[in-house]
Amino acid sequence: MSFLSRISSITGPLIAVRHMAKVNNCRLFNYQDGVKRFPVPEDKVSWSVDWPEYQPVDHTHPAVLRGPVWADLDFRKVTPDTPPKYNELDGNVDRKSYSGTYEIVNGLPRNPIGRTGMCGRGLLGRWGPNHAVDPIVSRWKRGEDGAKTMMEGKPVLEFVAIMRNDTRDWAIPGGMIDPGDTVSRTLRKEFGEEAMNSLEATEEEKKEIEAHVNDLFKAGDEVYSGYVDDIRNTDNSWMETVAMNFHDETGSTFNKIKLKAGDDAGDVCWMEASSKLNLYASHLDFIETVVKQRNAAW
Known part of the structure; x- marks a missing residue:
C-alpha cells in the first residue's frame, strides 16, 4: 500500500x-x-x-x-x-x-x-x-525594475529557507511546539529565531523584529496539518506539523525584514521555488502545494 x-x-x-x-x-x-x-x-x-x-x-x-x-x-x-x-x-x-x-x-x-x-x-x-510548525514565508521574485520574474507564463515564487545545522539540509524554518504554547505563537517565534536571529538580538532589535514578524504573520493560509515522513520517526514516536503560508503579494512587508540565520540554522536565504530542489523531510511537498495555490512557476 x-x-x-x-x-x-x-x-x-x-x-x-x-x-x-x-x-x-x-x-x-x-x-x-x-x-x-x-x-x-x-x-x-x-x-x-x-x-x-x-x-x-x-x-x-x-x-x-x-x-x-x-x-x-x-x-x-x-x-x-x-x-x-x-x-x-x-x-x-x-x-x-x-x-x-x-x-x-x-x-x-x-x-x-x-x-x-x-x-x-x-x-x-x-x-x-x-508537534511542530513550518511557516512558509513567500513573495514574488522581482527584477530591478520591480516587475515579477516570469517563467513559461507564470510568476516565480521565492520562499525563506534555512540550512539546518544538524543535517545540513535546506528546509523551511520551523520548530517544535512547546507544552502549553499555540501554533500561532510558535510560528512567529520559530521564524524570528531561525530566520532573523532574534535570540541574539538586543532588546531594541527584538522589539523591531517582533513588530515586523507580527505584521507579516497577520494572516496565513494552511498548507498542511498531519503526519510528516521525518527521518527521526520510529514505531512509537513520530513528527506531525502544521504548515502555514504567509505571502507578501506586493513585497512591501519583506522590504523591512533583514534575514539573519540563528538558533538551529546555519544559513538563511530567499530561495526560488522549484521542483528541482532537495529539501528536508516533506518540505518540498509543502512548497509545491503553495506554488500550485498561487499559480506560480514550478
Whole structure:
C-alpha cells in the first residue's frame, strides 16, 4: 500500500491529496545519529501485514534519556505518578494526533503509518506525536525594475529557507511546539529565531523584529496539518506539523525584514521555488502545494 493510501485510510482523501511525501525518510537504514534500522520493505510497512520476523532496533538517544523538559520519561522503565493520557490533551502536553486516534500497543503508541525499523523514541522527546510548525514565508521574485520574474507564463515564487545545522539540509524554518504554547505563537517565534536571529538580538532589535514578524504573520493560509515522513520517526514516536503560508503579494512587508540565520540554522536565504530542489523531510511537498495555490512557476 502506498503512503498516500495509508494516509487516506486514516484521515480521508483530503489530507491524502494534500500530502505528497513518500514513506521513505522514516525507513532510511542509517538513522540520523548513526544507528542502523531494521530493514523494512515496502510491502511490510503496514501493521496489518503479518510479519513475525520483524525485530525493530530499540533506540532512544542519550540526550532524550537524560530527561530534558521537552522529553517524556521512559515509560517502559519508569512508572509515572499519573499515566500518560494518549490521544488527548495530557495536562499541557498535546498527545492528540492530526491523523485521528492512534493505537496503543503494550502500553505505547504505535506509528499510524506503519513500521519504521526502529522502536523507542530515537531523537524525539514524546511518545506518540511530536508537534511542530513550518511557516512558509513567500513573495514574488522581482527584477530591478520591480516587475515579477516570469517563467513559461507564470510568476516565480521565492520562499525563506534555512540550512539546518544538524543535517545540513535546506528546509523551511520551523520548530517544535512547546507544552502549553499555540501554533500561532510558535510560528512567529520559530521564524524570528531561525530566520532573523532574534535570540541574539538586543532588546531594541527584538522589539523591531517582533513588530515586523507580527505584521507579516497577520494572516496565513494552511498548507498542511498531519503526519510528516521525518527521518527521526520510529514505531512509537513520530513528527506531525502544521504548515502555514504567509505571502507578501506586493513585497512591501519583506522590504523591512533583514534575514539573519540563528538558533538551529546555519544559513538563511530567499530561495526560488522549484521542483528541482532537495529539501528536508516533506518540505518540498509543502512548497509545491503553495506554488500550485498561487499559480506560480514550478
